[in-house]
Amino acid sequence: MPSLSVLGITKQSHRRLTPFSFPSRDFNTYFYTQKLDHFNYRAESQATFQQKYVINSKFWGGANSSAPIFVYLGANAPLDDQIRRIGFMTDNAPQFNALLVYIEHRFYGQSTPFGSSEEAYQNDRTLDYLNLSQTLEDYAEVILDIKKNLSANNSTPVIVIGGSYGGVLATLFRLRYPYIALGALASSAPILYLDGLKPQLQDGYFSIVSKDFREASESCYNTIQQSWSEIDKIASQEDGLSVLSRRFNTCTPLENSSWLKDALKLVYAAAAQYDAPQINQAVNLICTAIDRATNGTDVLDKVIAAMFAFFSKYPGPHEYCDEMHQWAWNWQICTEILIPTGISGTDTMFQAEPFNLTSYKETCKGLYDLRLMPEPFWITSQFGGQQQDVKLVLGRFGSNIIFSNGLRDPFSAGGVLESLSDSLVALPTAKGSHCLDIYAALPNDPDWLIVQRRSELKIISQWIAQYHMDRAANISYI
Template sequence: MKTSTCPSSVCLLFIFTIFFNSVTASRFNIPRLSPIKGAILQEPEIRSSERNISGDYEDLFYNQTLDHFNYRPESYSTFQQRYVISSKYWGGANSSSPIFAYLGAEAPLDNDVLFIGFLPDNSIRFKALLVYIEHRYYGKSIPFGSREEAFKNTSTLGYFNSAQAIADYAEILMYVKKQYHAEDSPVIVVGGSYGGMLASWFRLKYPHVALGALASSAPILYFDDITPQDGYYSIVSKDFREASESCYQTIRDSWSAIDKVASQPDGLSNLSKKFKTCFPLKTASELKDYLLELYSDAAQYNQPLRYPVNVICGGIDGEASGSDILSKIVAGVAAYEGDHKFCYFSPNNESETAVGWSWQNIKLILQRFGSNIIFSNGLKDPYSSGGVLENISDSVVAVNTVNGSHCLDILRKNYGDPDWLVKQRETEVGIIEGWIAKYYADLKELKIYDNRNLYSRKI
């Protein structure tokens, strides 16, 4: 891959890692780290017709290399990779205005463009060109012509890994800089959760492409032999216990209560009716997995103005005195999901995200989201689940808070955002402004140096 030269100080490592002190994973079977799932849950009033990318954004495709690292004949195959650009507020190449690039993660790109607000919210301030790049094997960026072929076997899935993904991003960003004659424009890459891990790794691997990285809620230390592991579900348990001890105890006792009912004649049928499931339960595990995901999502996306952990515990604790354990759990579900729903959960249709993330997480990323049973006995104080909670160096900066929720800092600004969130975003922007100011100063010195050398050679 072609490299470019830059002032030595510009080429120093800059990684900006954000970690909110809450949960950093999701789901029992497939620990998924979507930065926007909570945002979508919080705004159900948005109609699908309003989720189309607006006219300010251009939907494009790049003829991407299948394999960036080998030289087998099949490695020269290509596929169409989707990226989206907005140049509405870009200051132009002549002013070396920056490029903000969002690195897509384990989902199609559409919702990222809609809900990741850090880029458009700051585009006027920085006069930035905005670029969003879809992760290979997701959305419309599927190699081999179809999902069926791409997920067919380990040979076709062999190109589905993080190293190939960040090489994709580098190739597209260098192409965009060339197309816009923006070779001197600094690039800031942004990612959330797994995408934040990609942003961090991208800055390490391709420092000639990206000046810095904003990695929101990125568990970049959550690997064996790097950070002591205590288990994601222990942290979920801790969140509920801090909200309400009685709520925590009720949920903890509910697992055995579910098993007890399920073991009785017509037990699964009774559970289906009690919990208003959208399909007859076949096993007790189906119900427990649903509840586990509900509690995990509530903890992970425990956003201001809603605080779903408190909503669930309010329903559980607010149930009439003397009610049985499962009636209290049903009340918690109704409080979270809405008691107007005809049924509360339906069979999981495996999406490309579910299948793709399962492959990435188990086979390639090799993260260890501990297997602690939620709300079990013997709960230990959890560690930080691999987020960076303190500065690693002068250029690897952590901004954290005891409040917040997963990737909240890079979501859209909203009226009523708490002061701590507003200040946190201002801190992030201030750090990025410092990077870019230093870059411009170094670039100016480099051009003066080059002009002097050119003048000397002419003489």
């Protein structure tokens, strides 16, 4: 499955390009003694672990000022890596006199139960505590404890912010805990994929990847499209896998051509997903390398040239590649967070590979030796967000959520792209990529990105103003 993360193409690149907006001394780290299990009374469920959170109070107006608290809901990576990437909060805290809080997701980073990652990830009995309901309740406990410790009563509204998988969490948190979070900014949250066993959603991701490459260069698109059959042709020959291993300079000898094709597919996906116009332009980087290959260069040599250009600029590790944390994320996508991304049509630059739920389940069973997984409709049953009824369901009990998306992001195929009500607002941008709006502002940001962020800030300001007016009028606000 493609990366559902705010971190971008590489850890090195986002550290280099978007550092802390303010000195790290403004960020103070704390640990909350968190319950392992919020929903059972068994003796073993009363265990605790230390959950990390970070506070930046540099611009906070104080508990008596009614200034808001912006809470970043950490996702599937260590929190420090995410703080380095998410500049939206520090950039805009002065405008709101806001307190900034960042909470790490259980089982990631330093918030690992059972004392160590090795213990936490050892089997299904420990990993069973890694699920959405426990995670959301963690956030609720930490937020309420912070407000209590700071004497920040109900006059202090909370806005939750998340990107990618974290954007899904922000959406679900606002729906489940409207009395804690006044509103949510959900950036690049593919919320509709959570009920995604539908062909139009399954094909959406790689269709957008193909569209991004085709818009960059028709000849590049055609070269990539032709490369798959060339790989298969060579792989079918005697010693063909050895030839491909040498030509692509793979870390280990190829055992089959599928591994190579999957690796290439994920590179193209990452390039499109995180193709920020003012930062990397990874799609153009790949296509320029392909199109500038010398005359007479065969198809695979052009692709190899593209990979050399890509990995020279982004040397890795790609996505978040910590093996232990990847094991935790694999558990999540094998149990609750099923995001089916397949290729069933012929209008892409990829070979057909439709999503197969049976095969997906078999892979998960092999990883975790469980019989009943995944449950593709569990989230929609639990939270009530079935896609065919999304306008009805969210319209009835949802409010104050901003769904921001960039249409060049392949995950926008599962995003909310049209406003569902006056307070369930979609802010799509035609040229945007994954989570771009919640990254730190840069001097060369395009006008459309500046406008998108300003729109988000205006809506959040309106939520806060209405909240205080309702309190002044003695109106209960949920």
